[in-house]
Amino acid sequence: MNTTNGGNTPAFKERKIAIIGYGSQGRAHALNLRDSGFDVVVGVRGGGQGHKRAKQDGLQTKSPAEAAIEASLIAMLTPDLSHEEIFNKDIAPHLSAGDAILFAHGFTVHYGRVLPPKGVDVILVAPKGPGDLVRREYERGRGVPCLYAVHQDATGQASTRARTYATGIGGIKAGAIKTSFAEETETDLFGEQAVLCGGATELVLAGFETLVDAGYQPEVAYFECLHELKLIVDLLYEGGLAKMHEFISETAIYGDLTSGPRIINQETRARMREVLGDIQSGAFARDWILENQAGKPRYQALMDKDLNHPIEQVGSRLRAEMAWLQPGTN
Numbered sequence: 014m015n016t017t018n019g020g021n022t023p024a025f026k027e028r029k030i031a032i033i034g035y036g037s038q039g040r041a042h043a044l045n046l047r048d049s050g051f052d053v054v055v056g057v058r059g060g061g062q063g064h065k066r067a068k069q070d071g072l073q074t075k076s077p078a079e080a081a082i083e084a085s086l087i088a089m090l091t092p093d094l095s096h097e098e099i100f101n102k103d104i105a106p107h108l109s110a111g112d113a114i115l116f117a118h119g120f121t122v123h124y125g126r127v128l129p130p131k132g133v134d135v136i137l138v139a140p141k142g143p144g145d146l147v148r149r150e151y152e153r154g155r156g157v158p159c160l161y162a163v164h165q166d167a168t169g170q171a172s173t174r175a176r177t178y179a180t181g182i183g184g185i186k187a188g189a190i191k192t193s194f195a196e197e198t199e200t201d202l203f204g205e206q207a208v209l210c211g212g213a214t215e216l217v218l219a220g221f222e223t224l225v226d227a228g229y230q231p232e233v234a235y236f237e238c239l240h241e242l243k244l245i246v247d248l249l250y251e252g253g254l255a256k257m258h259e260f261i262s263e264t265a266i267y268g269d270l271t272s273g274p275r276i277i278n279q280e281t282r283a284r285m286r287e288v289l290g291d292i293q294s295g296a297f298a299r300d301w302i303l304e305n306q307a308g309k310p311r312y313q314a315l316m317d318k319d320l321n322h323p324i325e326q327v328g329s330r331l332r333a334e335m336a337w338l339q340p341g342t343n
Contacts, residue, residue: 025170025177027113031056031084033077033099034091035063037144038117042088042182043072045151049181056080056087056103077103086174088115089127094305096121100129108133111167113174118201119194122164124298135165136175139197140184147182156183160192202292207285214319216276217242221324231327239328 032043033056047053056077057063067074081087081104089096089104096116104114110132117139121127129135140147142157150157159182161175168174172191179189205211217239224234248257258266291297304312319325332338 024180025174027051027174027177028085029054029083030178031077031080031087033057033080033087033089033104035067036090036092038140038147039063039088039090039144040066040070041140041144041147041151042090042117043067044070044148045182046178047072048151049183051181054080054083078107081107085111086113086115086178088117088178089121090117093118093120094126094302097126100127105130113168113171115175115178116194119162119164119198120202120298123194123198124295126302129165131165132167133165134167134171134174135163136171136178137162137164137192137194137197138175138179138182138184139201140182147184150187151183156186158187158189159184160190160197162192162194162197164194199289199292202297203285203289206292206297207288213242218322218324225323231323232331235324235327235331239324240331 029052030046031054032039032046035043035055035057039055043053043055054073054075055063055067056079057067057074059074059076064074075083077099087104087108089100091099100114100121108114108130111134112132113134113136114129116122116135116137119137119139122129122135122137137160139160140157141159142150147157159179161172161179161184163171163175165171176185176189179185220238221231221234224237225231245257245261248260252259261269288297291300304310
């Protein structure tokens with residue numbers, strides 16, 4: 014693991030940085046870079062929400078094509094599957110030798126959906142946190158750890174440019190880990206599918222259904238299988254397994270150590286390897302791209318099934334009684 018900490022990163026003077034897109038990450042990157050002294054322009058569609066918010070934040074805005082013409086580094090911070098069209102239409106025609114194209118996730122480059130020309134640097138800087146956290150930590154004089162990578166080094170300065178950008182958004186202060194486009198993309202997709210989103214939510218739903226099917230109240234099942242998950246995740250986030258074990262009961266620890274391996278067993282690990290194999294082979298990427306091209310019918314059907322699960326109805330009622338979860342409360 015190659016980790017960079019502190020603020021001793023060599024600087025690379027960009028003519029201007031174009032942030033393409035003004036969603037969660039786009040806003041955080043643009044504001045942090047501006048406040049770090051970089052000349053920033055936001056490339057957004059005129060009249061859209063991103064355009065209005067960027068203007069409210071006091072940032073210069075132009076169309077993506079106009080922003081690309083002015084900049085020496087273009088950061089693609091729109092959703093992954095929009096990259097191909099935006100890049101081919103608005104970015105590629107305006108790239109000059111020595112420019113850099115930057116991504117916060119390697120999906121479209123790794124799977125060949127975006128093919129930058131030979132004369133430009135192709136780099137990645139991926140904060141390991143949502144945009145709001147990236148901005149908040151920067152404002153506190155801190156930062157969110159990030160990954161950085163070089164896919165193509167046309168200038169001999171690609172790594173320095175990536176680290177300079179990471180410094181500008183505050184990431185170097187928290188630690189920057191050197192990786193590759195392949196490693197960042199494949200591990201990110203695997204984490205989302207097998208653990209953080211797919212794995213965790215299916216575990217919660219299966220636990221809820223098991224208790225309800227056994228005759229327990231849905232409200233009690235909700236608290237035990239979903240609500241209290243935050244307590245455990247927070248402990249793991251703050252101090253790993255050691256802190257979790259420190260703050261739960263010995264009964265809970267014993268149940269964890271003896272029953273956990275009965276749930277996540279060799280069959281589960283085999284399914285995880287299958288998921289990883291689909292990611293590594295490109296099968297998942299091809300499936301997701303085709304699903305988008307078809308108008309996302311399966312995506313919507315699966316989403317509807319998720320949102321209509323009984324745990325959502327029970328949870329909605331219970332959360333309405335939790336004052337600390339309501340907007341405008343502390």
